[in-house]
Amino acid sequence: MANFSIKETSNKPTLKALSFFSGCMGLDIGLEREGIEVLLSCEVDKAARKTIEKNRPDIALIGDIRDYCATQIRETAGLGSYEDIDLIVGGPPCQAFSSAGKRRGFNDERGNVFLKFIDSIVELRPKFAVIENVRGLLSASLKHRPHNLRGANHPLLSQEEKRGGALLHIIRQLKEAGYSISFNLYNTANFGSPQCRERVIIACSRDGEKLPYLTPTNSENGLYGLPKWRTLREALEGLPKEEHDFVKFPEKRLRYYRLLKPGQNWRDLPVELHQEAMGSSYHAGGGKTGFYRRLAWDKPSPTLLTHPAMPATDLAHPEEDRPLSIQEYKRIQEFPDDWLIQGKLLDQYRQVGNAVPYSLGRAVGRMIQTYLSAEQPESFQDFPYSRYKNTDDVSWMYEILGYSEDSIGEQLCLSLS
Template sequence: MDCSLSYADILKKGDDVLIPGHSRRYFRKPYLKALSFFSGCMGLDLGLEREGIEILLACELDRAARKTIETNRPDLAIIGDIRDYSATEIREKAGLSLATEIDIIVGGPPCQAFSSAGKRQGFNDERGNVFLKFIDLITELQPRFAVIENVRGLLSAPLQHRPHEMRGKNFPSLSQDEKRGGALLFIIQRLKEAGYSISFNLYNAANFGSPQQRERVIITCNRDGEKLPYLTPTHSEKELYGLTRWRTLQEALEGLPKDGHHFVKFPEKRLKYYRLLKPGQYWRDLPTDLHQEALGASYHTGGGKTGFYRRLAWDKPSPTLVTHPAMPATDLAHPEEDRPLSIEEYKRIQEFPDDWIITGTLLDQYRQVGNAVPCSLGRSIARMLLTYLKGETPIVYPNFPYSRYHKTDDVSWMVETLGELEETLGKQLSLNLI
C-alpha cells in the first residue's frame, strides 16, 4: 500500500487493507515518553495520554486495530508482530537514539494463553511466547517503568499446563512447573534479574471511575528497584473512605443520541424472552415454566448462568464487556430496548471519546472495544507513576477491596504461592523474589 495515502483515502478503502508499519512522523520531545505494545484500539494509551504521558510507538498485529490507530493517531510509529523487531529497531521506529531514556513501556500481551476459560497452555502457547518476547524487550530497552496488564488467570497459571483428566491418584504428582502460579513467578524472576522491582494487584476498573466491572491484573515495574505503590482508588461500591459511589451505566450513556446506533441483532426466538424482562433482570426472572424452554440444553449445565438473557441495569456499572454482545452465555442486552448494546454504547462504557473512530466491520469494532483496557484504569496507572516521580506520598486506603478476590496483591500472593510449592523450591525463590 502507498504510504502517502491520506487518512480519508485509508477510510475509503476496504477493511482488509493492511496499514504498513512506519516510523514516528513527528519529532518533538515530550516530557514523558511511552512505547505501547499489544495496543489494540488504544484504551490504556488514551488513559496515559490524558494524564500527560505521550505515546510514541504502537505495536499491533490486528489489521482493524492498526487501521484504528492510524486513523486516530497518524503520527505515531506503528509496528506489527513484536517478534519481528529487535530493541534497536524499535528505538529507530520510535525516533529514539540509543542514548535517549525511555520512560514507560506498557502492554497487555494476549491473555488467552492464561485465561481460565481456555486451555491455559501458558508459555507453551504461541501467544504465551509473545508474552516472553515482551518481557525480553523490557529487559533490553530498560525503560524507567514497565506496566503489564493481563487477566486474573495469570495469577494461577502454571508454567506448564497438565490437562485435568491427567491428574489424580492414578497419575504422577504435579511437577513444580505444573503448579499454580508458576508462570507469574517465572515472569517476576526474569524482571528481577534485570534489576526491576515488582508490584501487582488485581483491580476492578469500577473502583477507578470506570462504569464497568472489569477485573485485570496490573503489574508495575521500577528500574530503580524501589517498589511502586498500588493504584489509588477514586470510587467505591459502598462509598468506603468517603469515595464516590461506582459510576453507573446510566451515567455512562447520558447524552448519547438515541438514533444512529450500530449493533448486531438477537435472533427472533430469543427476543421472545427478552420482551418479558425488565432492566437488570436475566433468565431466572422469566416465568418459571419458560426457564428450560429458554435455555435449552444449557438449562442442565452447572453454574448460575448469569449471562443468559441478561438485560443490563441502569443503576449499576456494566458487567465486563465481551468481544460479542449477543453470545447466549454472555449476553449484554440494552436495559430497555430489544437489542444488544451498540458499538456506540460500548465506546462510552470503555470511556473512548465519541469521536474516536473504531474501524473495521461491526464485529471487528466489538472485538477491539471489548478487548480494550478502560481509560480510567490507564489514567490511574499514570497518576500513580506521576505521584511517584514527583516524590509525593500516595493516598492509601487500608484493606481496600480492590476486586472481588482476596490475596491478589503481590505480597499475599507470593506467600500463598510459595507455600504451595515444594519447601526447598520455596526457600530458593523466596530469597530472590520477596
C-alpha cells in the first residue's frame, strides 16, 4: 500500500477541494486517489507547511484560518466569486475535545479555531463538507465545568454543560445553513489501514440529503466476508532494515524491553520485576497496557501518537530494542515512501502521528464519488465501525437528547457566549 506512486491518478471525475488543518496531507493524498483535486491547503505548523511545500509545491497554501475571509480564500485558491466548491475537508485541532486533556472545548483557543472552520464552511458554501476529529468530540460539552465543581453540593449542569453540547452546537450551525449531517466513529483498520485508530467523521451535504456512512473494506477476523484487518507485518513489508531514524529509549527501560517478545507489555515481565519496572505507576488505576509495549507483528498497530517513546504509551518495535522509526510511522499511516516529511525528527513524528491515514481519506473520497454517481453503496447491517456503541448520528442523538433527529429542530438552540 505504501509503495504506490503519488503521481497515480483516478479515472473518476475530478472534484475540487479545499483542505484546512492539512498537516502533512494524509487525508488529502487519500482524496486525490479518488479523483479529488486539492486546490488549497491551510496549515500554521511550520514543519508541516514545509512538508506541503516540498511535496505539493503547486498547491496554494495559507496560514491561520482566522486571518482569512471567504473572499480571500477563494482568491488564493484561484476560484471565482460564484464558482462552486465541491468539497471542504478539515480536522481542526482535537486537543480541546480530547478526553486526555482539560476538555475546555470551545473555550479553548483551539476550540475557537474549530468554530471559525464551521463559519468558513457556511460562508464558502461547498457542495460537501467533511470534518474529522477525535472520539472525545462526541461527549464534549459546549461549556466545560471542572469535575470538582460538580455533584451534590453544586448546581445541576446546564444544557450547555452536559455531554454532547459541543457537537450539538456544530450540528445546529450547519443545519441552519441548509446542510444535512451524517456522522459516525470509525476504526481506520476497517478501511484497510494497518492501524486501529478511531476518528469521528462528520459528512455534510448542501442539497440537504443525508450522506451514507463510509463503506468498510476490511473487518476483524474476516467478518461479512471482507478481507481481514491488515497487520503491522504487512505494513512494513519490503521496508529496508537499514537507515532508520528514531528516538531512543533510556537504558533503564531497555533493560526490561530485552525481556519482552512481540505483542507483550509490562505484565509479561517476571512478576518480581513488575513494581520495579513500573515505579509509582504500578499503583495507578487502569490497564496500563501502554507501558513497555512491544507491538505485535500479526495485528494492526495501536494508534500512532506524536511521540513513540513516552512511558505510558510506548510504541516499541516488535523485536528490535527501540521505538518505531519515522520510516515505520510513515508506513503505518500509509504515506508513500517518497513522501518527504520535513523538519527535525520530533517534528516529523508529530506530523505523521497527527495525520489521517490514507485509507480513511480514500473511504471519504469513495463515499462522495459514489453519492454523486447515484450508485447504491454496499452496506453491511450492524457493522461494528468501532469498539464503541451508539456513535452513529441517529443512536447518538437519541442517547444524548432522548429523541430522534426528526425532532431536533427546536432543541438545538444552544448559544455560545
